[in-house]
Amino acid sequence: MNNYRSVAIKAMAGRDLRSTLFSMGIYIAIALGLIVASIMLYTYVGGIMENGLDVMPSSETETRYYSERQQTPEPMLGPLQWAVYIGAVYITLSASMSISRERDQGTMEVLFYGPVDSIAFVVAKFVEQILAFGVILLFYIGYFLILSKVSNFALGIGFFKMLILSLLLAGCMASFGMFLSSMTRRVKTSVILFLVFIIIFLTVPVLHSYFMVNFPGNVKGVLSVARQVTSYLNFLVSWISPFSYLQRGTVAILLSSNIEFIKSLVFSLLYTAVLLAGSIFIFNKKGVRR
Amino acid sequence: MIKTHKLTKEFSTTVAVRDLDLSVDKGEIYGFLGPNGAGKTTTIMMLLGLEKPTSGLIEIFGKPLEKNYFEIKRNVGVVSENQYFYDDMTAWEYLNFFGRLYEVEEREKKIKAFLERVKLYHRRNERLSGYSHGMKQKIAIARALIHDPDLIILDEPQNGLDPYGIREVRDIIGEENAKGRTVLISSHILSEIEQTCNRVAILNKGKLVAEGPLDIVKMTTQQHATLIVEIENLTEEIKEKLTTQSYVKDCVEENEKLILSVDRDNDYRSQVARLISENGGLVVGMQAKSYSLEEAFMKITDSNLETIIKEGTA
Numbered sequence: 154m155n156n157y158r159s160v161a162i163k164a165m166a167g168r169d170l171r172s173t174l175f176s177m178g179i180y181i182a183i184a185l186g187l188i189v190a191s192i193m194l195y196t197y198v199g200g201i202m203e204n205g206l207d208v209m210p211s212s213e214t215e216t217r218y219y220s221e222r223q224q225t226p227e228p229m230l231g232p233l234q235w236a237v238y239i240g241a242v243y244i245t246l247s248a249s250m251s252i253s254r255e256r257d258q259g260t261m262e263v264l265f266y267g268p269v270d271s272i273a274f275v276v277a278k279f280v281e282q283i284l285a286f287g288v289i290l291l292f293y294i295g296y297f298l299i300l301s302k303v304s305n306f307a308l309g310i311g312f313f314k315m316l317i318l319s320l321l322l323a324g325c326m327a328s329f330g331m332f333l334s335s336m337t338r339r340v341k342t343s344v345i346l347f348l349v350f351i352i353i354f355l356t357v358p359v360l361h362s363y364f365m366v367n368f369p370g371n372v373k374g375v376l377s378v379a380r381q382v383t384s385y386l387n388f389l390v391s392w393i394s395p396f397s398y399l400q401r402g403t404v405a406i407l408l409s410s411n412i413e414f415i416k417s418l419v420f421s422l423l424y425t426a427v428l429l430a431g432s433i434f435i436f437n438k439k440g441v442r443r
Numbered sequence: 444m445i446k447t448h449k450l451t452k453e454f455s456t457t458v459a460v461r462d463l464d465l466s467v468d469k470g471e472i473y474g475f476l477g478p479n480g481a482g483k484t485t486t487i488m489m490l491l492g493l494e495k496p497t498s499g500l501i502e503i504f505g506k507p508l509e510k511n512y513f514e515i516k517r518n519v520g521v522v523s524e525n526q527y528f529y530d531d532m533t534a535w536e537y538l539n540f541f542g543r544l545y546e547v548e549e550r551e552k553k554i555k556a557f558l559e560r561v562k563l564y565h566r567r568n569e570r571l572s573g574y575s576h577g578m579k580q581k582i583a584i585a586r587a588l589i590h591d592p593d594l595i596i597l598d599e600p601q602n603g604l605d606p607y608g609i610r611e612v613r614d615i616i617g618e619e620n621a622k623g624r625t626v627l628i629s630s631h632i633l634s635e636i637e638q639t640c641n642r643v644a645i646l647n648k649g650k651l652v653a654e655g656p657l658d659i660v661k662m663t664t665q666q667h668a669t670l671i672v673e674i675e676n677l678t679e680e681i682k683e684k685l686t687t688q689s690y691v692k693d694c695v696e697e698n699e700k701l702i703l704s705v706d707r708d709n710d711y712r713s714q715v716a717r718l719i720s721e722n723g724g725l726v727v728g729m730q731a732k733s734y735s736l737e738e739a740f741m742k743i744t745d746s747n748l749e750t751i752i753k754e755g756t757a
Binding site for chain 2: 155157158160161163164165167168172175258259260262263264265266267268269270440441442
């Protein structure tokens with residue numbers, strides 16, 4: 154990459170990261186993630202206690218036991234996955250405002266008076282989101298390490314795979330948010346767009362499952378059409394929703410399928426690259442000025 | 444330093460800039476004038492690559508912008524008409540950020556020097572959200588100069604400044620120009636342009652209607668030069684003699700002075716003085732009326748007079 158461009162990316166990403174770290178949003182996201190993870194773990198431990206299964210093997214024994222059986226029922230995996238979801242939603246929201254906020258307040262124009270072009274600008278915003286997610290992840294890792302020490306629950310290979318996957322998920326989420334942001338001129342519009350898509354991404358799979366579970370056989374009329382439509386929508390969402398990329402990876406981890414895991418990583422990277430390129434394209438079309 | 448050839452920008456319903464040929468030479472202070480909506484800011488945005496021209500060419504430092512984008516942009520400093528700041532930053536952080544962006548050497552030393560120069564060093568750790576309009580404008584100027592650019596583009600730099608601020612900005616422009624830097628200023632404060640610029644261009648409705656050294660531009664608005672002559676022993680005969688001269692277009696007596704409109708093709712002062720003296724009068728004072736840039740500007744940008752200007756300059 155052009156050296157001047159990398160200097161610009163470094164300077165802008167640094168400024169944005171500093172601004173993020175000095176704002177409340179990221180800490181609220183971290184706290185929410187940790188609360189949800191704690192509740193899930195608490196429920197898990199409660200379940201064990203209720204069933205009288207209070208045998209607590211050491212982390213090492215547990216890992217060996219499950220890896221010999223090609224299974225990964227790591228108790229930390231689910232809580233981490235939900236914490237990652239929350240962190241990723243924060244990143245998407247933050248990314249969806251990143252471009253439109255600068256355009257809205259006019260600071261983008263001032264940046265472009267200097268040695269900044271659309272590629273440098275979009276990449277800097279992306280790098281900042283990934284770094285911010287890295288900070289969130291550091292908090293999570295610290296928390297789960299402490300929990301592992303205290304509870305003696307193992308942090309197995311699945312946990313670390315999930316960490317790698319979550320970084321790529323953050324890439325998907327950030328690029329998706331930035332894609333939305335590049336399309337709008339106002340922060341308000343970006344946030345509305347973000348909420349609309351999040352609602353679609355969350356409700357379509359639920360609706361699809363509802364129809365598949367409750368009407369599995371031959372149905373006719375409106376129900377058939379509704380089931381078919383949700384099925385198509387679900388297929389679409391499974392490719393455009395960044396969440397589905399984490400889902401694919403998580404399934405691969407749970408099935409201990411390295412091939413599926415690597416495939417999910419490649420898909421995530423492709424998704425990120427396509428949306429970033431799209432963001433740059435739309436950004437160039439929209440222009441820099443308010 | 445800056446060259447445009449047939450630069451045109453069309454929006455869906457209007458033509459903002461039409462066939463603009465500009466040429467700003469190295470080391471000059473170039474005034475860029477025009478009424479609101481004349482196309483000044485659009486031209487500046489095109490020069491900076493923020494607006495894509497519909498057609499035409501732009502060269503900065505003798506190179507096309509699109510092929511030398513970073514190289515050119517790192518050597519240009521810009522103050523815009525509007526103030527856009529990261530309000531969560533302090534003045535120091537803001538300048539430091541732009542210093543990093545431009546890879547300024549001895550950054551802290553330079554920031555300190557600039558903040559002292561605009562008398563805001565003591566407020567360096569305050570957030571920009573608490574700064575007044577004038578203070579923000581000074582920070583914007585410091586930001587535009589922090590990397591020692593060879594070309595400085597100022598779009599209404601004195602907007603909202605008090606007389607002290609206006610003077611400070613004028614001094615800064617002068618100092619930077621003395622270091623050999625080229626300055627392009629777009630401003631509504633014509634008296635400032637008159638005091639600082641070597642050459643001016645006047646844009647109206649997207650078209651360049653006058654361009655050149657300040658004095659010439661002022662002159663081009665006048666069909667005739669005006670001489671104000673103070674005469675002792677002014678007689679009707681003197682007036683008649685003057686009126687019959689081919690170069691005299693009009694002769695009016697006003698408060699014991701003669702106001703003569705004469706052709707602009709020559710300096711007729713000595714001929715007028717001689718004629719008066721030959722006819723028994725005594726010239727005790729004579730001055731050529733000088734037109735201010737404001738008068739010239741008003742005349743040039745008045746659409747009804749466009750044709751007159753063309754005739755006058757032909």
